[in-house]
Amino acid sequence: MSGKPEIDVLPVIPPADLRPANEDVPAGAADPVPEAAPAEGSLAAGTAIIAGYVRTLPRKPGVYRMIDAKGDVLYVGKARLLKSRVASYTQPTRLSTRLMRMVSATVAMEFVVTDSEAEALLLENNLIKRFKPRFNVLLRDDKSFPYIVIRRDHAWPQLAKHRGARNETDEYFGPFASAGAVNRTLYTLQRAFPLRSCSDSIFANRTRPCLQYQIKRCVAPCVGRVTDEEYGSIVDDVRGFLGGKSREVQSQLSQRMETASANLEFERAAVLRDRIRALTAIQSHQSIEISEIEEADVFAAHEEGGQICVQVFFVRAGNNLGNKAYFPSHGKELEIADVLSSFVGQFYSGRPVPREILVSHPLPEADLLAAALSLSTGNRRIEIICPQRGPRRDLMEHALANAREALGRRVAESASQRKLLDGVAQAFGLDAPPQRIEVYDNSHIQGSDAVGGMIVAGPEGFQKNHYRKFNIRTAAAPGAAPAPDGAAPGISAGDDYGMMREVLTRRFKRALKEDPARDKGLWPDLVLIDGGLGQLNAALEVFTELAIDDVALVSIAKGPDRDAGRERFFMPGRPPFSLEARDPVLYFLQRLRDEAHRFAIGTHRTRRSMGISRSGLDEVPGIGAARKRALLHHFGSARAVATATLEDLQATPGVSRTMAKKIYDHFRSGG
Template identity: 35%
Template sequence: MERPVSSTLPVTPGVYLYKDAQGRIIYVGKARNLRKRILSYFREASALTPKTVAMIGHAASLETLSTTTEKEALLLEASLIKKHRPHYNIVLRDDKQYVLFRIAKDVPFPRLEVVRQPRRDNARYFGPFTSGQAARETWKTIHRAFPLRRCSDRAFKNRVRPCLYYHIGQCLAPCTENVSPEDYATLVHRVELLLSGRSRELVDTLRRAMTEASEAMEYEQAAVYRDQIKAIERTVERQSVVLPEGGNMDVAGVVPAKGGLALGLLFVREGRLVDGRTFFWPDLELAEGPELLWSFLGQFYGPQSSIPPRIVVPWLPEDTDLPSVPAAADAGPGPSSAPGPVDRVSAATDAEPGSPTGLQPEGPDAVCDEVESLEALEAALSDARGGIVRIAKPRNAAEARLVDMAVSNAREAAVTKTEVPMADRLAAAFALDRVQSALPGAVPMASRPIRRIECVDVSHTGGSSTRVGMVVFEDGQPQKSDYRTYALEGESACNGDDYAALAEWMRRRLESGPPWADLVLIDGGRGQVSAVQRIVRESGAEGRFLLAGIAKARDEMGRADRRAGNVGDRIFLPGRSNPLPLRDGSAELLFLQHVRDTAHHFVIGRHRRARAGAALSAELLRIPGVGTATARMLWDHFKTLDAIIAATPDRLAAIPGIGPRKAAALAESLKRLKEE
């Protein structure tokens, strides 16, 4: 790429995007001074890292987006990286929301909920937990010992008699006022003590209560306290005390592993190690550790995350040295082989969060830029948390040991992740260069791993309620936030023609724009692939992604073999009569089958929901005085037919467009429908 003219570059904070010849974003970075940062990419090649030289060699154009502050630039950079997954950025692939426990504080009888997205409300949140199954087992254990209500708020308000949990001793039935708010609040407080790590205080309280009940010959109540103490001991024995003085923090450690860099993250709540997570990025070196760490923090934490007030990291931008690394970087785990958070070697780095290592000018200004970037990151996390967040190095021996533990966990996990990734396996299986060049009129596609896959399937009933479902996988993991459903109604209903439905989907998908998939997988054979390929060719989108179809294997009679466990499905490519020669039962084929089955189940569910919605709407239209417009308003407001029927005149009158008189008549009609 040619060096841009200096006068055309702004001097404001902002984000810059490098794009390749096809317009695909290959790198996103942020800067306090866009002109200074961008021009630093065009120094002598010897002053740049090999990754930067390769990126500039592939870049064909540059785009800048100015912001008011560096904090805004940081947030925009993280958003663009998550959206476009640029090839040369360090991208967090596993950014799912972890499980949290929630106890509301604005209701007299709160329940213990399992959620994934905290909200800015008066509730208390406990966690996070990386394993949803483990969190739900803990949830069940707590409910067996502390009988909080389990029903939803709506069911709680409408219940007139206790549920089954009351009769088996796992609920106090606050719905029927069988327990006073004070006694229930005491129970909630005990659960909060348990989840906040103050189990010793809770056990002491329960032991005193058990002794008092026993001396008063209330043996049944004493047995209840005894069972609660046992449940607490079973729950907390899974968590180790790592900070005797307590504290909430996340601890990160970075270590070079075989073929890349590994990062370990520990979650410490109230001084107890509640959970941890490890990540691995291949083909990275220790010199890229600062970039990895700051990019990770910017992408991992967000408005819907559980952000602690303190994040402990092995180094800060003002440090001029990186942690020391043992001579045998791939040695087995153990305290003696973990790089210490304080030991240093003279290996200077110029990395800035979200930018390639060694790109900013050397000297005091570089350190100043990074320090201000850290301050911007802390400000962004503080806004997301709603409280102060500090990113700091270990301040004592206990926190230093936690960094060592995070490093050891990351190294152990990296050993199991150094096998050939599925993205590279698929790239080799499809042989992108050879396949793409074989397509008539196709633009050659550079050989690259198949990281993003979009798979589509069609479902309908006799041509009605046609739905095309699209699921997305990235690096082998489903990206449920990117799932889409395309409703084909009216002129685009296609009347049960799957080929036409897939063609219509392809038109809409191309109109929606990036991010583009590396592979678009169609549930079908040569005919379905040809229908989609025709739209791709007419739109001039050849070479934007690889197109393939997956079809069921055939039995001896030539019919689709739909038996469970079939491992002989076939992969078809445009312009090729024979299926791709993948071995039956190979890892690549099994993975593509899993992706196809996920798409199939997804679109079936959406199609059933569409049919159910149509049936409920028809039932609603039977009510006198309810036309299409009114039915739509009721449906949008109450969501279900049962909720509509149970609506009172006041709730109906609160809907815009329905006055008191119409609400009263409508409530009477709904009452008659309920009696039917």
């Protein structure tokens, strides 16, 4: 939104006696016999609580929240008239079974009054994203999408992938459906437009061309192999191509090639010929090209078996930039158009909105949604269209076909996953198929940069938004001095058991604190440990200390010679055992173990890489990115900074006499 709307937050007052306060009671009359209060958690109790709020609500647009006895938000809704909308919940005969359950669980409500219904809709979508109420339609994946960026904050612009906050000086093209789509596009773009892709620090320290120059993916501006004018021309070509002017760019390249050939500049003509060929290859790989559509997102919804898949396509400058399937959580009785409308509203919470939004079904209150999205973009005109014919309808049919296929695959995978979970329950003697499996593994090199990884799986497959990584806080590096007297003893280098104890202690202490009633879905039904009997005993110590006795615990150890297929399983109070070599359940458990291993190793490598790239300057108090860059540019390396004299440090641009003394003292004191 261009500015924050003026909103009024109504005070939350528990509903009192529903009799009007000014009702007169005749003198000497006997006190009326109080009616029995409805049972807490019943439909009558919820209806009475809501009715108590209705009397004080204004006839204005706004947003309301229904809250249960634990303080969790059950539902977020918006209304053109708050009083009328909330009053509709006090008529049980007109409510669906789902809404009856919601009203029964309601013990309090909160309200926000807005200036318009469009502002109420924006606020509703933001609150749904924040609270994730279980009675709303929920967009499960709210990650930002990647873009291609031309960085203009450097004399030689860089072509790169970008995700996150934007810089006003840079140019962005997208969004792309995935990081893989961006990487493939960048790879092919560099064949046609050889701009630099290296970081500023690498660029500043090059003394000769890198491999990218040798394979003709860069023109080596770092060592002066290209003029400013030639490089600027390539930047303009990239901007034009990504902006939808591919034919114009290709025509200009052809003219330049002919001119170079006529001037007998055959090497330059050959370079331009190779760029034209690469550009033609890029265009031939576009699966869909809708030249009439400048900027649009396509939302195609398909319903089957009580589930809905929403397939989203991104079309920019007449090109398809990829697609992604979503499976929103929703009530079974909701119509597909209602689910799609709520999905679209939440989808653009915090994301840029295109000029056109194409939908497969006519949306209820489509004009209101378009007005709300327009308000969020500074009153730019937004159209929501349900195409019936022409190229837009062809594109929609393609998206619907993808939605049908994606939902079919998910239904088949879900059935297979449920069968595997039944097999896990049978193999480990569980009372029911596990709904949440947590798998743990550690990774380190002789105790250094030790990390723990937790992955989560369930009926829907891997739940990557629930993955967690743990930096082992008490692990000592190889050769480190023992802890001083009175300090907490650390874990010796390579102590896998101690590391597992720390990871599980931190994980389940937090679970006990944040979800003691175990009703938020944060507790596992099964914990798998990558390891043998020693890791199992370490986990048992943690569970015993925390008084956890209702979570199944299993460790999985590789077989002789670390042979996959001969794994042994360890459980408390049960002899070690193995599964049949070709048992699908064994393959499933191996996949879980390998995913935990992959996640832990990846986290360890990231941490180790950060340690390798860290210099002694990072430890000097008061040295930020700008001063560090100035020092490295002035001296060439961190080692040269450490050995520099005080006078040399003072000569560095941006380094004051006080800061120079601090740097000098830091390296002389063994800091």
